[in-house]
Amino acid sequence: MAAKRGGARSNRSQRPGQPPRPAGEPPLSRQRIVATAVELLDAQGIDGLTMRRLADRLGSGVMSLYWHVDSKEDVFDLALDAVLEYRGSPQEPQSEDWRGEIVHILEDWRASMLSHSWSASLLPRRALGPNILSRLELLSKALSRAGVADADINAAIWSLWNYVMGATITRASFDLSDDDRAAAQQRLTHLSERYATIERSRLLLDDDWDGAFRKGLGFLLDGLAPG
């Protein structure tokens, strides 16, 4: 068994086309681990991230990771927050267009998550890193400036958060399965007496995700700050 294990490991570290890491390999660090985890997640999805594979990519032993990181769970948290760094100009033009500003903040948030589609499925499990908090802060300020009453601010923030997270998660999960969607709509047609209404409106085939996101956000903002 030990021999078999050994064989498997050497297969892994001699991946075809991947020469052994040069001796000048930079030392392990929390940062390098997180960056590589994001790469791996982008390439292989959520189930593709394995402490063993991560270590391989970094050219180190598995257990070396645990010096810099508490657990796999920790890696997930760090990767999620890393991907949510806000890259907008810190000094916004302070326009009068508060509504455009809020829409921009939320569309950017959604876009950041959609460009790393695993991030949506990571959300339900985890905590609020500094980059998420920064975005919430930004949003809160914009809502204040827009004149939302103090008593309504938290509810407004959570409403928008809920909407964005729901939309992003939905979009990311449906994206994986265009065929599934077609098949589902097919099933609907087949059972059309049970699902007559959503069959007729072609709910599952509508694929203008960006448009639907904007439209729904519009409804919500109308409700939040009428006039």
Added chain:
Amino acid sequence: MAAKRGGARSNRSQRPGQPPRPAGEPPLSRQRIVATAVELLDAQGIDGLTMRRLADRLGSGVMSLYWHVDSKEDVFDLALDAVLEYRGSPQEPQSEDWRGEIVHILEDWRASMLSHSWSASLLPRRALGPNILSRLELLSKALSRAGVADADINAAIWSLWNYVMGATITRASFDLSDDDRAAAQQRLTHLSERYATIERSRLLLDDDWDGAFRKGLGFLLDGLAPG
């Protein structure tokens, strides 16, 4: 190694206080598997569901499950949809209060998911089972009756879906970690120049989840069908 395995198995099937299943054990079935999976998920959470543990609870060998079920993924799908069965009276009183009706549908949806908190974290990965579709159908009909224009119906459905799913996922994940939330708010205070606004509004300590849900839903419905 074979011996060790055997030992582990017999430990498992002789859990303390759990007599061996009587010979009259009902036969395995898809239904029984799903029901037991839900039990197990309720008791142990998402990481607690294991094909091996599931088989143990059912008094069968692991591989017997695979006759009735395609994969673990399949079990997740079935468990999620099982928990979303709609238990309302099929013949609603058809009230004039369309808004109350919609609120009821969505609060019931949220409540169903929150009473099986693992269901929220399952959402991002998966498909639309019959019970989910039924709820969408119900919602669609209510929106029609409320006078939402046909052209807006799909956007309205997805907006409400996004909101409910986002709210449920957020609530379920924050529920696990009251301490984390307090710690996070603590951190905020400590770095208060960066997060001044959300620190002041005590965003992370606000725990009237039900109230926030209803309030935000109100905003959204105001936007969806003003007047």
Added chain:
DNA sequence: ACCTGAACACCGTTCAAGT
């Protein structure tokens, strides 16, 4: 301070076989 390999206690699923 930082990195390591061996070992432990698990996983999901394939396969060939049993009834």
Added chain:
DNA sequence: ACCTGAACACCGTTCAAGT
């Protein structure tokens, strides 16, 4: 038609040890 055990190819993490 339905159920099974052995085996395969993995996991995350503990631990004692190395530099």
